[in-house]
Amino acid sequence: MNTIFPKVKKNALPSTESSLKVKNLIDKLYDNEVLDNDEYLFILNNITNKDTDYLFKKGNEKKQVYYGNKVYLRGLIEISNYCKMGCKYCGINYKVDTVERYRLTVDKILKCCEEGYKLGYRTFVIQAGEDSYYTDERLKGMLDQIKAKYPDTRITLSLGERSKESFKALYEAGADRYLLRHETASRRLYEHIHPSFMSFDNRRLCLDNLKEIGYQVGGGFMVGSPTQTNEDLVMDLEYLKELDPHMVGIGPYLCHSDTELAGNMSGTLTETLIMVALVRMILPKSLLPATTALGSLHAIGREKALKVGANVMMPNISPTENRDKYEIYQNKICTTDTSDQCRNCIEARIVGVGHEIDLGVGDYIDFERKEK
Ligand code: SAH
Secondary structure (H helix, E strand, C coil): CEEECCCCCCCCCCCCHHHHHHHHHHHHHHHCCCCHHHHHHHHHHEHHHHEEEEEEEHHHHHHHHHHCCCCEEEEEEEEEEECCCCCCCCCCCCCCCCCCCCCHHHHHHHHHHHHHCCCCCCEEEHHHHCCCCCCCCHHHHHHHHHHHCCCCCCEEEEEECCHHHHHHHHHHHHCCEEECCCCCCCCCHHHHHCCCCCCCHHHHHHHHHHHHCCCCEEEEEECCCCCHHHHHHHHHHHHHHCCCEEEEEEEEECCCCCCCCEEEEEEEHHHHHHHHHHHHEEEEECCCCCCCHHHHHHHHHHCCCCCCHCCCCCCCCCHHHHHHHCCCCCCCCCCCCCHHHHHHHHHHHHHCCCCCCECCCCCCCCCCCCCC
C-alpha cells in the first residue's frame, strides 16, 4: 500500500478497510474537532494519496466556516540574524560561521514599515534570532514609534524566548501578537534537535506566559525533522489542542548544510499539507500561514497550503540587501525581490487559486485585547 509518511507501521487491516477507517476518522475529526491520540496515529500511519484528497477537501471546507476564501497578509521584517541559541536545524544559530551577521536599526525598521504600509499591510511581523541587542528598552522605543506612526496596525513579535516580565513590558508597549513555535511537542525530539542548554519546558512556559498576558499567540512545529516519528506528530496535535493558540506555523524541516543536522532528509510537501489540514480541523478558528518554507520546498507549496486550510501569507518587507542573510534554511524564496515585487507576486498566487486578499488587521475571530 502506498502510504505517505515514510515511518509507517504495517497495519493489520486490508487497504480498503483501512482507507474506509481513515475516511471515517477524518469525518469524525471534522465534526468533533478532536480525536484520541490512537485515532490521529491511525490516520498518519495509514493515509494514502487517495485519502489525502479527501482530507484536503475537508480542511478547506472547515476553513470556509470562519474565513471563507480570505487570506490575511502580514509584512515580515527580519530585523537581525544574530542569535545566541543553538537550534541544530537553524542556519543562523550561534555556531554557524558561514553567515554574515546583520541587524537593522530602528530607523531601518521604520522604513520597512513605511513601505509595508504603502503596500497595504496592516500587520508587521518583527522576527529575529535571539539577539541580546534588542533589550526591552530598545524594543519599547521601536514599538512606540511604529504605533505612533501606524496606529491602525498590529505588531507581531517573533524574537524567541524572553522572561515573563519582558513579554509583559512589550505587550504594554503595544505588541499585539507573538510567534514562538513550540518546534515539537515531543521532549525526546526536542532534545535531539536542540543543544542541552535549551529547555523544552521553558519554551512551553513562554507560550503559557504569552497567553496569560493577553497576546494573540502562535505556536507551531516543523514536519520531517530528523528522527521525527508519527507518534511525535500526534503529540503536536494533542499539545496544540490543549494550548489553543490563535496562530499555528507549520512548515517542513529544510536541511541546512552548515548546521549540525547536515545530511538529513528534509520534510516533504505532502506530509506538511496533511498536518496543516489536520490542524485546521482541530483549531478551526486559527490563523494558519502558508509558510515561506513550504514555498521554498515546492514552487506552489503555499498555494497548495491555502487549498487545504491555510489562510495567512507573510510577504517579506525586509531590505532586499539583508534578505539572503536571514538564512534559517537554504534556497529560501524571495531573497532577491523588492517588497513591491513580493506584494504583486503574492497577490497573483492567492487570486490564482481562487482566494482573495483581505487587507484588514486580521485578528483572531472574537479577539479582544486586554488593556492594562
Ligand atoms: N528566534 C525566533 C525565530 C526563529 S526563526 C524564535 O526562536 O522563535 C522562525 C522559525 O523558523 C523557527 O521557529 C523554526 O520553526 C523555523 N526554522 C528554523 N530553521 C529551519 C529549518 N532549517 N527548516 C525549516 N524551518 C526552520
